Amino acid sequence: MENKIYYDYDTLLKRAFSQLPEEVFKDIRFEVPLADSIVEGNRTVIKNFRDIAKVINRDIQFFAKYIMRELGTAGNVEGQRLILQGKFNNYLINSKIKDFIEEYVLCEECGKPDTxxxxxxxxxxxxxxxxxxxxxxxLI
Incomplete structure (x- = not known):
């Protein structure tokens, strides 16, 4: 007669979980970089604006238009940067980016950015x- 070892469900489940990589258990997969901005004279430059637009998967002109409207200023996109007329601090810029993400990127039902x-x-x-x-x- 053969010796068979029977495992209960909980033991098998624990064994399966122990063999998974740690990245599977991380809940954060959508991380938007903070705006890297500097004030130059009477202008504010967001140096990594195109990178942020790429991460949130939105058209850069649409995104820029929203930021400019919310800050009540004019500006333009040049290469990687968004140049705004006026002096704006990093906190204000990042809060407007967060507002954009909540309204135009994250799903209201499941909270995922796949929209x-x-x-x-x-x-x-x-x-x-x-x-x-x-x-x-x-739309803006």
Missing amino acids: KIIKEGRLHFLKCMACGAIKPIK
Whole structure:
């Protein structure tokens, strides 16, 4: 007669979890870099603006337009940078970026950043590719 070893479910589950890499258990996969800004005279330069737009997967002009509207100023994108007319501190810039992400990037239902802005007729929606939720949004 053969000797068979039977494992209970909990033992097998613990064994499976112990063999997974640590990265699997990390909850944070969406990290937006903080704005790297400096004031030059009467202008504020966000040096890593294009990198931030790339991480949040949004059109750089749309993103820049939002930031300029929220700060009540004019500006333009030059290469990696966004140049704003006026003096703005890093805290204010980062809070406006956070507001943009909450309104135009993160899904309201599941909280994931896997969203796209889609147009149906004259209306625009934020559609989540992870859970399928759709939320109407106002374009800038």
